[in-house]
Amino acid sequence: MRIFTFLGGVYFFLYFVLPESAVTAIGMKAHHEQISNGFIVIGAMAVGLGIFNIVRAHGSRVVFQRPGWFNSFALLVGLAAIISATAVQWIESTRNSRDISSVQVLGEFATRITDDARTPPTDRVVPPLAQRIAALVRYGDERTELIESHTNLSVEAGTNGATSVLVGEVRERLAAARVKLGELRAASWERLTEDNATLLTQFSQDAAKLASSYSIIKRSHDAHSTSQKVYDFLFDGLFNQLGSAMFALLGVYIAAAAYRAFRVRTVESGLMMMAAVIVMLGQISFGKEIYENMPSLRQWLLEVPNSAAFRAIRLGAGVAGLMLAIRMWLSIESKSFSSGRK
Amino acid sequence: MGGRRLIYLIMILAVGLPIVFGISQKPSRLVSAERMYDVVEKVRMEPGEVAMVWFDFGPNTIAENEPQAQVLLEHLFRRRIPVILLSQYQQAERFLTSIPSQVAKRLEAESPGQHWSYGEAWINAGFRPGGAIFIQSMVNAADISKFLGRDVNGMPISNYPTFSSIGGVERVKLVGEVTGLIGVLDNIIQFFQKNEYQPTIVHGCTSITIPEAYIFLDSGQIKGLLEGIAGAAWYSEILKEHFPQSENKELLVTNTALSAAHIVLILLIVFGNIVPFVERWRGRNG
Amino acid sequence: MDSSSAWSLASVLVGGLATLAIFSFLIKENAFYRFFEHLFIGIASGLGPMLIVRDFLWPNIIEPMLGLTVVTYPDGTQSEPYEPLYLLYLIPMVFGCLYYFIYSQRYSWLAKLVIGFTLGASGALAIRGFFAEAGPQIASSFKPLIVFIDGNLSLMESFNNALFVATLLLVLNYFFFTFGKEGSLQGKMAPLGRPLLMVCFGAFFGSTVMARLALLVERVQFVVHDWVAAVGSVVGLG
Structure with missing residues (x-):
């Protein structure tokens, strides 16, 4: 088990750390494209997992007419339609x-x-x-x-x-x-x-x-062609519109949340609100009507305090990610993962 | 419950009215977009060199990423820079076809006698799965046209004279990444480089990732940035300044509707703070 | 009306209906919303796998493996000899299929092999990715605290750089949980990172608002312009 995890990472690790001459000499460079494709293939073979899970979960609901079976049916129709249209x-x-x-x-x-x-x-x-x-x-x-x-x-x-x-x-x-x-x-x-x-x-x-x-x-x-039009209809008429609409709901929810939850009770929340308002006003058309230098103020806020604080967060998270990656690759922290069958 | 619905209604009206009446205001000046314009304007291409633009967005961020993709392509097309379009994200597959065609059609309508045709102005290399693995593999390829193989039309990319022999990644003079996804820009920043070669990267991000994008702008890992719709709107204004025939009215209306929604939201925050205060004060004074 | 226009019209009409169905959730959760929500999940889950097969597995793996990329010329000669090495792709394909043993209680350990292998590869890529990304980030954090522009001291630039470096260090310090005691200087400085973080989160909130509202604007624009016009044209036709 651990050896598989190690082997998974060793190729890319060697490819990145070895000098180019060595990579070329041992033939890695010549076949790098095919080997990389091989790695992608492993992940790509899992494409059926999601479909299998969905069909299993929603199919059984339709077959046994459990509550919500009609919605499950709609889901399966959508799935079948896009698969057939694409095919x-x-x-x-x-x-x-x-x-x-x-x-x-x-x-x-x-x-x-x-x-x-x-x-x-x-x-x-x-x-x-x-x-x-x-x-x-x-x-x-x-x-x-x-x-x-x-x-x-x-x-x-x-x-x-x-x-x-x-x-x-x-x-x-x-x-x-x-x-x-x-x-x-x-x-x-x-x-x-x-x-x-x-x-x-x-x-x-x-x-x-x-x-x-x-x-x-x-x-x-x-x-x-008809097949292309059916595909376009499913993508443009349903998938695209439904996807956009789902996320657009957040636009109105954030308004309600802003009214109900964004309360200034401490100095820190006051700072947060001030920064939020400057960023919002600085990027909209009316911002400069309120204060001429609003866009510059926003720019400064994003370039200096925001960038510095965000960089600190990213670096902290990056170091943690690096440690996790090393531990993961070397299976140092794999007890729960490889503790055998249950 | 009723109050919440009233807020929803106010918000939808704030957005809807500028759209219905076609109200447009000059967008806010965004320095990062100006910087990006300069980068695209100044990039020099030898024959065979190309720009590579990644569309990594789906319906969930199309509102912001589509206008960005349009203005970036418009500028590249106007400068006659050949563009390879591709994506790491399967949901962007359709936009790789529709957006460049729309831009080319608009430019052709604006400038009779001029053509921006597929295969010369741009090619669509389609959706390429694998993320970081794919990118590092492409960067190490001896010839990008051969590596990419065929375009979405099934034609070998090497058959298009403009893209026939690009050579190694060093010939990609400009990389554009238009996305709202976490990790996709990181793939480009981390793996789209080789030995001495560091590409000039410009980035169109959704507003939600603006604070994060600024750290890359500061470090020089990206050279220009389009910040949401506001960034695209300001970029379109700069384009209009240089190319007066460029049409951006619809984008400005969108940006104005967005601005109106912001004003309403700020007012809601203010009222949200005042109302409880007033209620407490009233409670205390009977 | 030709068939292309009819399909486009149908697309806009159904799209508007779907949008209104999703927006009806703002009033109350209802069957109309749930139907379209499930339809969306169905389409979204089918699209990804199909495109992976169509755009990657078939052209990059299966075609070369089956020799379909070898062209036979009109005189019977071939563009290139068949490359049997492509058959080696069968190894990762079979290995990748081990994922499906996740459903078997008895053989689920086989799925763990491939999951482990994939994690190992991601780990190695992440190591390289970290250094490629963080190197320039760290380098650009070393900003000069006293800045001269054209031989004159620039107070603004110097202040900005000093604030940048101070914010970076204070926020980094705020996240040091592994060492440092309350009485130490590091412990005393930790609370100073909080207000700076709040400014960053405020900027983040302001930007998030813009992103969410942009989506709303796009939808309202679609309904007001495209959908209403499409409905108008249908009513006009009728």
Whole structure:
């Protein structure tokens, strides 16, 4: 148990304390991204815990129709709705990503052909140049047709000003890519000449631009899909509004609390109220009408006494946190945590 | 009980009236916002260098963080500084898409013929979980475009010419953190640094974290600060001073409504202290 | 009205209704409030996990592991060879799944292994985080007590710095509970930290008020502008 806690921290501890040369020499730097991802994965695997708990607690209330079962039902409906809406929207989005990727391949493939022709790879076998170009041109023809049909569909679905600019851009880039495809088809590909290499590079750049415009138009088209609208409705219409409203309640409660509870009975509470009033008046539009230097007074209060006192609190808490972190990592204070099963 | 409801009603009316009648007042001058404006204004970018702005807020703090995100992006867009947008907080995912689009649309409407398009002015790298682990991993990456991989559209970030080869974290010249969450700014301050590299960090905070943010402003760990709606409103005023076509009426109305609510609250505190005193005095004198 | 506008309108209408339902709590707790409150919790609890899977687990872990990031070019060659090392992600995945043993009385110790591991990692990160954050904080606390600006003594700056340092030390001293007796100088100085802390808490309260009221302003703005207009358009249509 303790060894697991220690192992959990040892990697990051070593990564931070070892000199960069040592971190590089032992291969930590090269795989740091993947190892860090591994740590995130461990936490990410717990995502189901919350859902499981909620379904267990509220599901049983609905099934056995215990008091408040209707509210539990509403909760489960909300949960199911957001999970399904996100899942459907994600599936559609993944499908579109594949579609976009299939266009990106054009530019990447052209670059790869040039690279391989210049420096033939030793670790894999590649087909002859002419054969690769023929495959590129054939694939390019297919993709450009697909882009054209999708762009036409977007136009048929209705365009606004912004979309029509995008559509114009895609069509322009599509025409440029087709011209280059024609030139690729016409050129001789016995070997890679400088002219041919330039042609391939230009095609690769045009194809990348086409892919990026196409991805934007495709995504803006998808933004009008039903799944996206359902997701937007749940987020903008319910989640966002309910979240804001819940916290906005505190705005009125704080007013009632200010009237009932903020009583000046001692010098200290007087100081507290004075500071609160200066901060409030200093940041509002009417503050300077009451006293011209109110914003400066507020600034001074926040910069000097507040910052000093808050820094003392932070440093105190920080040192305590550091001690806790060390004790936690070294399992010095883990008796209650590892005292076995109960 | 009735008294409490009366207070609720007064408060809602105090907030509602300026909104209904569209009353706007010049916001209070906030030095920290001016400092932030100067930082954003003076940052110099070489081709390939970028700003990285984190939106780490959800519906619970959107009231303050959204206007801050808007004014910061407006300034960056006006200066044509390429921005990578991302978030440590899943609830911000939607705002990463909506806010830059709104700002770009507004700027395009203001300046016909000019464009701020996705992929050139900004990219959306989406929600990235992992907090501190993610940030320290990104900081150590050789190339941020490769590290981030794909944007929310599924496109490799390296496909966008502006963001194609950013290189290491040293090429991030400005870091913006707009949040109301505890610990999120700390993640940036603690882990967004490497060897000699210390980024220029600007921060948009909710009012509740203002006192805490000032300690970082004093130590220079953040270079500029937007304090709640008031900070965003003053920043928008500075923007308007430099770019007269910039529209900030709605934000000023919001700030005025907020100011009216403050006045009511201060009066409530004063009455809350006077009323019991008067009642005691009356009790003593029969 | 096209379908996009209809969805937006529905979103605003339902949003306004939801806001009013939550605000009805100010009058009295009621079924309308409780219904929307539960709906919110349901949506909030489903959103996070889905986004973690969608935005992290799938693109960063599962896709590379399954080789879905390898592109097959039109001539049958591949963009890169499949990297079997990605299969090592199965180790943290399986290890992370141990969390679910928390529900088993018999095997709950397995969940403790992964909780311990995560705590260890957080501890190590916190150690580094403390030094990275506190270093500049401590350094900037050493302020010159006598400040000269352009060769002239600045009384204001000197006073500010002296007050800053005094406040910092007095508040730090106030929180020393581990040593120091009542009769000692440290004990005698401790009460001086309290009023300074109160000034800080006052600033904190003033700021908190602003944060809470801002949320209220945003909601009232939404109801007055967006919702009323949406209701108006529906009534107009009807």
